[in-house]
Amino acid sequence: MLKDALKGMRVVDMGQYIPGPFATLLLIDLGAEVVKVEPPGGDPMRVFGPLDPDGISPLYKVLNAGKTVVIADLKSETGKEQLSRLIRKSHILVESFRPGVLERLGFGPAALDVINKTLTHVMLSGFGQTGPWRLKAGHDLTYLALTGSLAMQGTEETPVMPFPPAADHAGALMAVIAVLSGLLRRLRTGRGAHLDVSLHESAQALNGLGLALAERGADTGRCRDLLNGGAAYYGIYRTKDGGFLAFAPIEPKFWAAFCGAVKRPDLLHRQADPMPQAALKAELGNLFSTKSRDEWGVILEAVDCCVEPVLDPREVPGLPQVRDRGLLPLGRSGVIDPLLPILLEGTPPMPRAAMRQSELEDVIATWSQRD
Structure with missing residues (x-):
């Protein structure tokens, strides 16, 4: 023990x-x-x-x-x-x-x-x-x-x-x-x-990563970097019912899996858009607003693409992984x-x-x- x-x-x-x-x-x-x-x-x-x-x-x-x-x-x-x-x-x-x-x-x-x-x-x-x-x-x-x-x-x-x-x-x-x-x-x-x-x-x-970026002269402003909102493929999106999705298909294989699951092959090459990816973020925002949080959960749970619902704390204790x-x-x-x-x-x-x-x-x- x-x-x-x-x-x-x-x-x-x-x-x-x-x-x-x-x-x-x-x-x-x-x-x-x-x-x-x-x-x-x-x-x-x-x-x-x-x-x-x-x-x-x-x-x-x-x-x-x-x-x-x-x-x-x-x-x-x-x-x-x-x-x-x-x-x-x-x-x-x-x-x-x-x-x-x-x-x-x-x-x-x-x-x-x-x-x-x-x-x-x-x-x-x-x-x-x-x-x-x-x-x-x-x-x-x-x-x-x-x-x-x-x-x-x-x-x-x-x-x-x-x-x-x-x-x-x-x-x-x-x-x-x-x-x-x-x-x-x-x-x-x-x-x-x-x-x-x-x-x-x-x-x-x-905050060692942020301080290192700043020391090297990188743009450390909000929504400028991959990990703080600059990338469309790493962010939080509102759904039709007012819920949210945590969206993180950083690796190309996960981005490809997501594009296939939502039947949007036209987005496949857009992961390489220059930062900040405002236009792609707006397009994904429109896409996610068409269904509820749980409806997206059903669609995306079947593929391995690093997308999860933003849970209310009251939902956490009942999760199968947490109970197990x-x-x-x-x-x-x-x-x-x-x-x-x-x-x-x-x-x-x-x-x-x-x-x-x-x-x-x-x-x-x-x-x-x-x-």
Whole structure:
């Protein structure tokens, strides 16, 4: 089982909103035990978006499935003392305080080295622990704006914000890589690590292709390049019923299969039209507007040409492929529980336990008994 990978590893999660909690959620699927430490007011994600009848957001439940949640007032000496004992018993700390905040509370890197010299400590922040923007406030959309990627996506008239939040999730994935790297480093050297991960730079790393194109002087405007709307054969088209198709027959064999399926051999040579392919896009738009999304699905499903319906999220859990792979179960907290998408020898990760609330002293006592 994948849970053998980090079995016995104890994680303190001091993140909020999406990045830190999503990172530690994935560590659960690798076998780690996660205790989420929240301030007296709780993680703001508890009341973010629509609320369930119990007053808690389903978004919070998804991000914190399988965790034990405790409350600690780090402005009090009692809270600081409790956190210190918890960290002493842990292997991994993931936190998302603004640079300098944890240090002012008495838990900066030097203090953590005294508490637990083998700790793998991941510091998630907007812009990193150094540099002129280290204390600059931001959110997912503003991080993306500063990477150049937002300018490249959307329509000719305006950039379009992505969902799910790309920088938040990129940062979470980089944090998981940082945790695993830190643990391997400790295995080789016996030392802990303080790892600086920024949401801005995580999103920036994902825009390596766009930055490379810009550096070479390519036109990186929206709807100019093959991958951002310039090509008629790689785009999104509206159908007769107001639905949409994701259209991606990039390879000539897929384009030929599409032209044959819709009985339009006259379009075969048009794939080579110069960019941006506005005229061909208009022609395909007229074609797709003649039938509904599902009618096109019936026609194109019979051929292998990389065209799929743009699904509503409510349609996803019932897909045969999704059901067969078993990675999107209904969790024990009563919400969808997307598992780490890695199968070990054909077996998906085990479903996560439900999130539970506990007292910090009880967690410390339990961890102490295992030492």
